[in-house]
Amino acid sequence: MKILLLITPSEDIVERFRLSLKDEYIILTANSLEQGSDLIRPDQINLIAIDITISESDKIKSWFARHRNIQDIMWLGIVSSDISEEDLGKYSSIFHEIICTPISRNRLKIAIKNIQERLDTLSENKHLKLLSIAYTEKERDTESVIRLSPGPLEKAVPLFRTFTASLDLDKLIDLFLDAVTDVVGVSRISFLLYNKEDDVYRVKASRGIHPDISSRIYLTPDSGMILWLSTRGRILRRDKVEGDVVSKGILIRAFREMEVLQSVVGIPIMYEGKLLCILNLDRKITSEPYSSMELEKLFILSNYFGKAIQDIYKYNIICNQKEYTQKILERMGTGVITVNEKEEIIIFNPKAEEILKEKAADIKGRPVEVLPEPITRLIRETIRDKKAYNKHEVISEEDNLYVEVDTYGLYDISGLLIGGVILLEDISAREELSREKKKGENLQLLNELVGRMAHELRNPLVAVRTFTQLMKDRYSDPEFQDFFFSTVTGEVEKLNSLIEKLIAFAHPIEYKFDIVDLGEVLDNSLESILRAVKTSNIQLIKNYTPGIFKIRADNKQIYKAFSYILQNSFNAMQSGGTLTMNVESVLKDATIKISVKDTGRGIPPEDLKKVFDPFYTTPEKGIGLGLPLSQKIIEEHGGKVSVSSVFNHGTTLTILLPIAAQTEEEV
Numbered sequence: 001m002k003i004l005l006l007i008t009p010s011e012d013i014v015e016r017f018r019l020s021l022k023d024e025y026i027i028l029t030a031n032s033l034e035q036g037s038d039l040i041r042p043d044q045i046n047l048i049a050i051d052i053t054i055s056e057s058d059k060i061k062s063w064f065a066r067h068r069n070i071q072d073i074m075w076l077g078i079v080s081s082d083i084s085e086e087d088l089g090k091y092s093s094i095f096h097e098i099i100c101t102p103i104s105r106n107r108l109k110i111a112i113k114n115i116q117e118r119l120d121t122l123s124e125n126k127h128l129k130l131l132s133i134a135y136t137e138k139e140r141d142t143e144s145v146i147r148l149s150p151g152p153l154e155k156a157v158p159l160f161r162t163f164t165a166s167l168d169l170d171k172l173i174d175l176f177l178d179a180v181t182d183v184v185g186v187s188r189i190s191f192l193l194y195n196k197e198d199d200v201y202r203v204k205a206s207r208g209i210h211p212d213i214s215s216r217i218y219l220t221p222d223s224g225m226i227l228w229l230s231t232r233g234r235i236l237r238r239d240k241v242e243g244d245v246v247s248k249g250i251l252i253r254a255f256r257e258m259e260v261l262q263s264v265v266g267i268p269i270m271y272e273g274k275l276l277c278i279l280n281l282d283r284k285i286t287s288e289p290y291s292s293m294e295l296e297k298l299f300i301l302s303n304y305f306g307k308a309i310q311d312i313y314k315y316n317i318i319c320n321q322k323e324y325t326q327k328i329l330e331r332m333g334t335g336v337i338t339v340n341e342k343e344e345i346i347i348f349n350p351k352a353e354e355i356l357k358e359k360a361a362d363i364k365g366r367p368v369e370v371l372p373e374p375i376t377r378l379i380r381e382t383i384r385d386k387k388a389y390n391k392h393e394v395i396s397e398e399d400n401l402y403v404e405v406d407t408y409g410l411y412d413i414s415g416l417l418i419g420g421v422i423l424l425e426d427i428s429a430r431e432e433l434s435r436e437k438k439k440g441e442n443l444q445l446l447n448e449l450v451g452r453m454a455h456e457l458r459n460p461l462v463a464v465r466t467f468t469q470l471m472k473d474r475y476s477d478p479e480f481q482d483f484f485f486s487t488v489t490g491e492v493e494k495l496n497s498l499i500e501k502l503i504a505f506a507h508p509i510e511y512k513f514d515i516v517d518l519g520e521v522l523d524n525s526l527e528s529i530l531r532a533v534k535t536s537n538i539q540l541i542k543n544y545t546p547g548i549f550k551i552r553a554d555n556k557q558i559y560k561a562f563s564y565i566l567q568n569s570f571n572a573m574q575s576g577g578t579l580t581m582n583v584e585s586v587l588k589d590a591t592i593k594i595s596v597k598d599t600g601r602g603i604p605p606e607d608l609k610k611v612f613d614p615f616y617t618t619p620e621k622g623i624g625l626g627l628p629l630s631q632k633i634i635e636e637h638g639g640k641v642s643v644s645s646v647f648n649h650g651t652t653l654t655i656l657l658p659i660a661a662q663t664e665e666e667v
Contacts, residue, residue, distance in 0.1 A: 003028065003044050007036040008051035013078065013103060017049070018416055020105040021112075022341075026413055033063045040067060047112065049076040052091060064094050074115040078103070169312050173205045176305050180279070180298065181207050184290075188262045188282035190214060193309075194275070201226060201278065208282070209262055217260060224253025229268040230275040235295050236266040265290060267299055269306035276306050335403075335424030338410070339379060341417060343368045355403060355426050372399040375422065382407040382420040395431065402428040460491030498625070509636065511554040515660050518592060519546030521555065522581065525562035529570055537576035544583035549592050552660040553637050561633040564626035565596055565641075565653050572600025572651060590659050591639075597652040603645040611643050 004025040030036035077095035188208035263280035335352035348360040404425040577599035645651040
């Protein structure tokens with residue numbers, strides 16, 4: 001991808017450039033000319049666009065003069081539509097092309113195309129000049145210069161076009177050597193290329209050298225020729241030695257290596273200060289010497305060629321990375337889908353095909369609407385609202401979809417959102433296992449419930465059956481009649497209470513809400529428990545007064561809830577103890593806090609979290625539906641209930657309920 005430097009204070013211009021060129025350019029932005037100078041990298045920037053409103057015309061010209069010597073950069077001026085003819089002429093002499101605001105996509109692309117065509121023409125002319133050696137007075141005086149014929153020059157033109165178009169390294173090297181051989185008229189030529197894996201320079205291609213020789217030749221980084229060319233960065237000639245006493249040893253080694261390579265000229269091809277490859281030339285077929293101008297042109301041509309080689313390397317790296325990424329995507333156990341900013345699907349890996357039961361060929365390039373609705377919604381929220389999801393479960397029986405989803409946005413170097421990614425983890429097996437586990441747990445709970453229900457029902461039924469069996473013989477006994485009536489009635493009442501609790505717990509309760517006095521509810525609940533309790537050595541401490549606290553509740557159901565809680569506390573103190581009831585308002589939360597504290601045996605730490613389990617049972621409370629039912633009623637009144645306990649010291653139940661009206665304490 002090419003890089004564009006846009007220098008403008010206008011956010012609108014920046015946005016228009018990004019929308020128009022997002023598929024072709026990486027856009028760097030600068031708010032001032034000084035900031036633009038900091039971002040200029042000659043080997044990286046392909047196009048510089050300057051908004052002339054950023055500064056005065058003289059400052060722009062001065063800034064441009066400092067940077068206009070950078071080669072291969074296109075210059076685009078951005079002017080307002082009301083610019084005068086005189087000013088337009090000034091800026092036209094600076095920039096390759098001018099574009100007026102407001103900027104449209106088509107006009108911008110046409111302007112860039114015009115600049116590119118102009119540069120291509122200038123480049124072609126420049127290269128032609130490089131290969132055509134004109135006579136100068138200095139050359140006539142210093143050395144004999146051989147003119148290159150027009151025929152070979154014509155072969156050099158497509159060569160330069162190939163430099164920027166070809167991605168086949170072997171083909172490019174062959175074309176290069178053929179062109180140099182034809183243009184220069186050399187008898188033997190070789191091309192050494194650095195091999196990173198072996199850390200040596202090997203003959204990549206040659207002309208006129210026996211293959212047995214060229215295939216065995218290589219130079220190490222400490223060889224004379226490599227050391228001299230790397231440090232000097234200049235052409236090495238055996239016929240014109242330039243070197244001081246210190247470097248003569250290196251030169252002697254370099255000349256021996258050149259003899260083996262059958263060359264008299266070594267041209268270094270550098271890239272970013274490193275020796276990339278070497279072009280070796282033997283004498284011309286005509287035996288005429290190389291002129292300095294001729295070798296200079298070859299040096300420039302060779303280094304253009306070196307840049308083309310480096311571009312091929314970069315392209316191959318990108319291709320390898322793409323192939324590597326593709327292999328990773330193909331082998332990933334996670335479904336990967338990427339979409340662009342237009343919400344079109346770009347990547348759809350095999351795992352995504354498997355999970356969503358769609359083919360990538362049918363999905364790629366299409367809008368996200370083709371995906372299941374839950375997936376479409378998530379990726380749209382990621383792109384439109386920049387909302388990311390992490391381990392989000394999507395379960396849709398209608399779409400037969402059981403996946404865990406992660407989403408995140410994709411941003412370019414400037415921070416602009418350019419798409420989104422969605423990762424899919426198939427959890428259908430886990431969901432099926434969870435359902436099976438839940439079915440097993442439900443069956444186990446049902447078996448446990450049936451067993452405990454049978455036990456709870458059997459006790460009163462045994463008493464009823466025993467008395468009914470004795471009734472025939474002792475029916476006329478007044479004492480038996482009284483005992484029968486009281487016992488059987490009590491056992492039946494137990495059965496009725498148990499059944500009522502089961503029905504209330506298993507089915508929705510119908511509430512009739514009204515404003516009720518919390519103090520009266522507590523007193524009534526306490527009174528009903530005291531009538532039934534058999535223990536008389538329990539001390540009561542009531543820290544509340546009826547008529548103060550009001551709640552919105554179903555009087556009958558909230559009465560039951562507190563009755564079950566109090567019954568639980570009394571059951572825990574069958575040997576006696578103290579029951580403390582506190583009521584206070586929590587103004588910041590607009591709630592009433594009720595605490596019921598007993599001094600019973602407490603609850604073991606391992607059982608504390610089970611107290612609201614309907615199947616948690618103790619010898620004192622049996623099947624234990626009271627507390628779970630209390631919790632259900634209180635929560636359906638908008639409240640909360642919690643428990644704390646210290647084993648062998650007692651238990652405290654805390655209830656929070658919303659305040660229905662202002663209390664006397666608050667007035």
